[in-house]
Structures are given as C-alpha cells and as structure tokens.
Amino acid sequence: MPRKCGSCGVKNAILKRPKTGDALCKECFYWAFEEEIHHTVLQAKLFSPGETVAIGASGGKDSTVLAHTMKVLNERHNYGLKLILLSVDEGITGYRDDSLETVKRNQQQYDLPLTIVSYEELYGWTMDAIVKQIGLKNNCTFCGVFRRQALDRGAMMLGADKIVTGHNADDIAETVIMNVLRGDIARLRRCTAITTGTDGYLPRCKPFKYTYEKEIVMYAYFKKLDYFSTECIYSPNAYRGFARAYIKDLEKIRPSAIIDIIHSGESMQVKKEVRMPTQTTCTRCHYISSNEVCKACVMLEGLNKGRPRLGIGKIHKERRKWDEELAAQGKLQTVDGGGTDSGNVQVADGETESSAGNEQRTCSGVCSGVC
Numbered sequence: 001m002p003r004k005c006g007s008c009g010v011k012n013a014i015l016k017r018p019k020t021g022d023a024l025c026k027e028c029f030y031w032a033f034e035e036e037i038h039h040t041v042l043q044a045k046l047f048s049p050g051e052t053v054a055i056g057a058s059g060g061k062d063s064t065v066l067a068h069t070m071k072v073l074n075e076r077h078n079y080g081l082k083l084i085l086l087s088v089d090e091g092i093t094g095y096r097d098d099s100l101e102t103v104k105r106n107q108q109q110y111d112l113p114l115t116i117v118s119y120e121e122l123y124g125w126t127m128d129a130i131v132k133q134i135g136l137k138n139n140c141t142f143c144g145v146f147r148r149q150a151l152d153r154g155a156m157m158l159g160a161d162k163i164v165t166g167h168n169a170d171d172i173a174e175t176v177i178m179n180v181l182r183g184d185i186a187r188l189r190r191c192t193a194i195t196t197g198t199d200g201y202l203p204r205c206k207p208f209k210y211t212y213e214k215e216i217v218m219y220a221y222f223k224k225l226d227y228f229s230t231e232c233i234y235s236p237n238a239y240r241g242f243a244r245a246y247i248k249d250l251e252k253i254r255p256s257a258i259i260d261i262i263h264s265g266e267s268m269q270v271k272k273e274v275r276m277p278t279q280t281t282c283t284r285c286h287y288i289s290s291n292e293v294c295k296a297c298v299m300l301e302g303l304n305k306g307r308p309r310l311g312i313g314k315i316h317k318e319r320r321k322w323d324e325e326l327a328a329q330g331k332l333q334t335v336d337g338g339g340t341d342s343g344n345v346q347v348a349d350g351e352t353e354s355s356a357g358n359e360q361r362t363c364s365g366v367c368s369g370v371c
C-alpha cells in the first residue's frame with residue numbers, strides 16, 4: 001500500500017526529503033522547502049520592506065530556484081521587496097552565453113527585470129581572453145574576483161540595497177572544510193555568515209544557507225523549473241571537488257552532517273591575537289578592498305602588462321622578478337598595487353594567503369565557490 005504523506009496524511013508520499021528523511025507529497029514538500037527559507041529570512045532579518053534586491057542569476061539550478069522562491073515568498077509574505085535579476089557575463093563561449101539564454105527565459109517566466117553586466121565592458125577582458133593568456137590553472141581566481149566585483153558594480157548601478165546569491169548549505173559546508181584544511185582563519189570566520197559586506201557598499205545575503213543542494217535539485221525537478229546544468233568549461237576546481245565529494249560521502253551516512261559542519265563553523269572563535277584584514281577603499285577603483293589597491297585592480301594590471309601572475313596567490317616571486325628587471329633597466333618604480341604583499345593577508349601560522357577584498361572564491365561555474 002502506498003505510504004501517506006507524513007505532513008498532510010491525505011495524499012500519497014512521493015518523495016523522501018534528503019534533509020529530514022520525511023516522506024512527503026509534492027505540495028507538502030514545496031511548502032516545507034519554501035517556509036524553511038522564509039524562516040531563515042526572518043531569523044536573520046535579511047530584508048526590510050521597500051528594499052531593492054538584486055538576485056545574482058547565473059541560470060544554474062541554485063539561482064533559478066532562488067529567483068523563483070524569492071518571488072513566491074515576496075508575494076506570499078508581503079516582504080515588500082523590489083526584485084531584479086542581475087547576471088554577469090564572464091565571456092565564456094559555449095557556457096555563459098548559453099546559460100544567459102536561460103536567464104532571459106526566466107526573466108519572462110518570473111516577470112522580473114533583468115540586467116546583464118559583462119567582464120568585457122567592465123574590465124576590457126573576457127574569460128576566454130584571460131584563459132588564452134594564463135591557461136587553465138589559475139583562471140578561477142580571476143573569475144571569482146572579477147565576478148564578485150561585477151555583481152557589486154551591477155547592483156550599485158541598479159540602485160539595489162542588497163544582493164542575494166544561491167549559495168546553499170552544501171557550498172557553505174564545503175567552504176568550512178576547505179578553510180579548515182588550508183588554515184585560512186580569515187575566511188573561516190566569515191564563510192558561515194549569512195550576510196557579508198555589511199561594512200562595505202552592498203550587503204550580500206545567502207537565503208539558502210541552510211538549504212540542501214539535493215532539495216534544491218528536487219524542487220527544481222518537481223516544479224519543472226527552467227535551468228541550465230552544464231559545468232563551467234574552465235573549471236577543473238580540484239580542491240573544492242575533493243571537499244565536495246567528502247561532504248557527499250558524509251551526507252550519505254548522516255544527512256545532518258552538512259548542517260553540523262555549518263554549525264561547527266559558526267561556533268569557531270578566532271583568537272584575539274590573530275590579525276584579520278581591515279576594510280578600506282581601493283585607491284584606484286574606489287571599491288571595497290582589504291588593501292590599498294584591490295585584488296581586481298592588481299589582477300587587471302597584471303593582465304594589461306602581460307604579467308598575469310602578479311595578481312595570483314603568492315605573488316612575491318613574480319613581483320620581485322619584475323622589480324629586478326625594472327631596476328636593471330634603471331627604471332624601478334613602485335609597482336602600482338602597493339607593497340610586495342599587496343593582495344595578501346597574514347594568517348595565523350605566519351603564511352600569507354591571497355585575499356580578494358573581503359571574499360575571494362575559487363571559481364564555481366557550476367563551480368560551487370562560496371566566499
């Protein structure tokens with residue numbers, strides 16, 4: 001005999017919720033999924049009536065479900081928000097051009113205004129051109145840094161008060177694990193925050209912080225939402241891939257592992273003596289930065305001068321080489337972008353680690369980078 005829905009007890013259960021194991025009918029699953037997100041929104045006081053909220057829309061499953069859910073909750077619970085879709089075109093032929101077509105369809109389906117900003121117009125470089133210059137190894141660093149700033153710039157241009165992204169619980173748990181493994185104290189402290197950037201220009205919120213990826217996929221599947229599911233062609237993303245596989249294995253044994261890791265990350269305290277990056281404004285582009293010159297400007301300068309490694313990770317060696325060359329030519333000058341550790345923060349163990357303003361991610365594509 002078919003099992004009845006564990007919530008309404010009337011309809012037959014047709015699915016088992018990955019997060020709780022509850023057997024539910026479709027309608028009760030939709031309700032539970034949406035109302036949990038509403039609960040998160042209320043608990044974290046994410047929005048205030050009258051705000052304009054830019055939804056980071058990549059066309060992928062997370063941001064498509066986010067746009068759909070934000071619209072549903074805004075209407076159901078009278079949030080009083082003006083919602084807009086904001087997409088960044090990184091200039092990846094055969095990937096982003098296709099996913100943007102999905103966003104354009106979503107614009108019609110959800111009746112929300114859409115704005116697309118591109119790396120080409122903002123930086124004069126597409127990811128295709130960047131990859132031609134630097135290859136596949138570090139391109140995700142460029143992409144993550146530029147995208148973060150591009151979203152900020154686009155949202156500011158639109159007069160938005162906040163940005164929301166589709167980062168989900170799995171993404172955040174992966175990031176906690178990655179930051180633990182790297183000993184990256186600065187990022188470990190902020191990676192579980194549901195809202196970041198409150199000390200910068202635009203707060204950035206993650207309404208899916210406690211939403212499991214499997215449930216997002218299930219929701220999109222049963223609701224027949226129109227989304228794009230191809231992986232970024234430039235994203236080998238090995239390190240995050242290991243963290244992802246590890247979390248998926250844990251989830252199989254104990255589904256609560258994802259939330260437990262997030263809670264562990266939230267509970268960790270950073271010792272007072274650990275130096276954390278301080279926020280300032282980039283002297284060149286005037287966007288938020290933890291250095292005199294922001295990571296995006298350092299990277300752009302490296303690209304424009306044919307020295308793309310200037311902006312990546314531990315840049316001392318490359319910069320020293322450049323300084324030596326300039327000195328040999330008798331034209332040593334201060335390299336724009338500050339001192340030798342521009343773009344780096346000191347972390348607990350005395351190592352340096354690159355920091356993209358306040359949030360640098362390894363790429364995502366479907367590349368699930370969380371800040």
Ligand SMILES: Nc1ncnc2c1ncn2[C@@H]1O[C@H](COP(=O)(O)OP(=O)(O)OP(=O)(O)O)[C@@H](O)[C@H]1O
Binds near residue numbers: 056058088090
């Ligand atoms: N090109 C983009 N334009 C606008 N927003 C983006 C873009 N890429 C990523 N985002 C935002 O950042 C979030 C996390 O992106 P990520 O690249 O990690 O992909 P993801 O986890 O597969 O998400 P999605 O399924 O929405 O693509 C997305 O959900 C979206 O809100």
